[in-house]
Amino acid sequence: MKLILASKSPRRIEYLKMWGFSFESVNASFDERILNDPINTVIYNSFGKASKVLNNYKNSIVIGLDTVVSLENKIIGKPKDKEDLRTMLKLLSNKTHLVTTGMAVIQNKKFAVATCKTTVTFRNLSDKEIDQYVKTGEGLDKAGGYAIQGIASDFIVKVEGLIDNVIGIPVFTLRKLLEEIER
Numbered sequence: 001m002k003l004i005l006a007s008k009s010p011r012r013i014e015y016l017k018m019w020g021f022s023f024e025s026v027n028a029s030f031d032e033r034i035l036n037d038p039i040n041t042v043i044y045n046s047f048g049k050a051s052k053v054l055n056n057y058k059n060s061i062v063i064g065l066d067t068v069v070s071l072e073n074k075i076i077g078k079p080k081d082k083e084d085l086r087t088m089l090k091l092l093s094n095k096t097h098l099v100t101t102g103m104a105v106i107q108n109k110k111f112a113v114a115t116c117k118t119t120v121t122f123r124n125l126s127d128k129e130i131d132q133y134v135k136t137g138e139g140l141d142k143a144g145g146y147a148i149q150g151i152a153s154d155f156i157v158k159v160e161g162l163i164d165n166v167i168g169i170p171v172f173t174l175r176k177l178l179e180e181i182e183r
Contacts, residue, residue, distance in 0.1 A: 001059070001061050001107070002023075002024065002059070002061070003021065003060065003063070004023060004053055004057050004060045004061065005026070005065075006049040006050050006062055007028065007064075008026075009168065011147070011149075012168055012169055015164070015167055015168070015171075016169060019171050028048075032049075037075075038070045038075060038098065038100040039102070041066070041068055042066040042068055042100050042101060042102025043104070043113055043115065046065050046102035047104040047111070049064035050105065050106045050111075051064070051104075058108070060107070061105060061106070061107045063103065063178075064105075065101060065102070065169060067100065067101040067102075067165075068143050069097055069098070069143045070100065071091060071095060076091070079140055079145045085139050086130055086134050088145040089145055092122045094122060094123065096119050097144065098119055099120055099144070099165060099166045101165050101168060103115070103116075103170070105174075105177040105178055107182075112181055118161030118162055118165040120158070121157050122155045123155060123156070125155060129155075133151060133155075147167075
C-alpha cells in the first residue's frame with residue numbers, strides 16, 4: 001500500500017526519510033483554521049489535510065499533520081513577517097509554552113488520529129539575540145517562529161516530552177497509528 005504524506009514541508013520530508021519511511025509527498029491545499037484550543041485545532045487541520053489528499057489517492061494510506069505552539073492556551077501561529085516574528089520571540093522569552101501536534105492517518109474509510117504534547121521553556125532572550133535570529137529568517141515559516149533543530153536550539157533551557165513532536169512528527173506515535181490502520 002502506497003504511503004502519502006499530505007505535506008510539502010522540507011523538515012517533515014527529511015525527518016521521515018531519516019527514519020526510513022518510503023512515501024510520496026503531496027501538497028494538501030487545505031485551508032487551516034485556528035479553533036478554540038490547540039487539540040481541536042491540530043485534529044481538525046491534520047484530518048482535513050489527510051482527507052483532502054485522500055480524494056486523489058484512494059488506494060493509499062495518507063498522513064496528515066499539524067503542529068501549533070500555544071502560550072497560556074492561546075495559539076501562536078506562523079509569523080506573518082519579521083516584525084511578527086520579533087513579537088513572538090519576545091512573547092516566548094523566559095516562558096514555558098506548549099507544542100501540540102495532531103496526526104491523522106486515513107485509508108479508505110478507516111482512520112486513526114492522535115495528538116502529542118511537549119512543553120518547551122525558553123531562557124530570557126535579549127533584544128540583540130532576537131534581532132540576530134530574525135535576520136536569519138529561520139523562524140519565518142514555522143509555528144511559534146522557531147525551529148528546535150536549528151539556531152533557536154540555543155534559546156531552549158528545558159523540554160518535557162518528545163523532541164520530535166516539536167519538529168512536527170512524533171515518529172513513535174505515527175508508527176502506532178500506521179499499525180492501527182494496517183490491522
